[in-house]
Amino acid sequence: VQLQASGGGLVQAGGSLRLSCVASDTRFRISDPAWYRQAPGKERELVARLLSDGTTILSEVVKGRFAISRDNDRRTVYLQMNNVKPEDTGDYYCNGDVSWTSGSVHHETIGSWGRGTLVTVSS
Numbered sequence: 001v002q003l004q005a006s007g008g009g010l011v012q013a014g015g016s017l018r019l020s021c022v023a024s025d026t027r028f029r030i031s032d033p034a035w036y037r038q039a040p041g042k043e044r045e046l047v048a049r050l051l052s053d054g055t056t057i058l059s060e061v062v063k064g065r066f067a068i069s070r071d072n073d074r075r076t077v078y079l080q081m082n083n084v085k086p087e088d089t090g091d092y093y094c095n096g097d098v099s100w101t102s103g104s105v106h107h108e109t110i111g112s113w114g115r116g117t118l119v120t121v122s123s
Helices: none
Strands: 003-006 009-012 017-023 029-038 045-050 056-058 066-070 076-081 090-102 105-113 117-122
Touching (some): 003 090, 029 066, 056 066, 076 090
Antiparallel strands (some): 090 117
C-alpha cells in the first residue's frame, strides 16, 4: 500500500476533522491527489482534488466546508473538514499518482489508492 490515510473518527455535527494521507515510503511523491468517500450503501464519490496548478475541485456538497492541501515535499495530503454534517459519514479514501526513483530508474503508479479511514458524524 503506497498511501496511508488516517485521522477518521467520531465527530459531532458542526465539528471539524482533518484527514491525512501519507506516502508509505520516503522516496514516494504524490501527484494529482484526491479524496473520495463512500457512504454506506452508496457508490464511491469524489470529494476533493488538487490540480497541478494549485487549484482545487470540490464536490458541491462540501464547498465552503472542506479543503484539500498538500505538504511542499509532496508526501502528505490533507483533507480539512469543517462544519461536518451527518451526511458526511463514510469511508474516506485518498488517491493519487505515486512516483519514485530507484537508482536511475523512474517509477510511477497511476491512481494509487490508500485504505479508507472511517468518518462518523453524529447529529
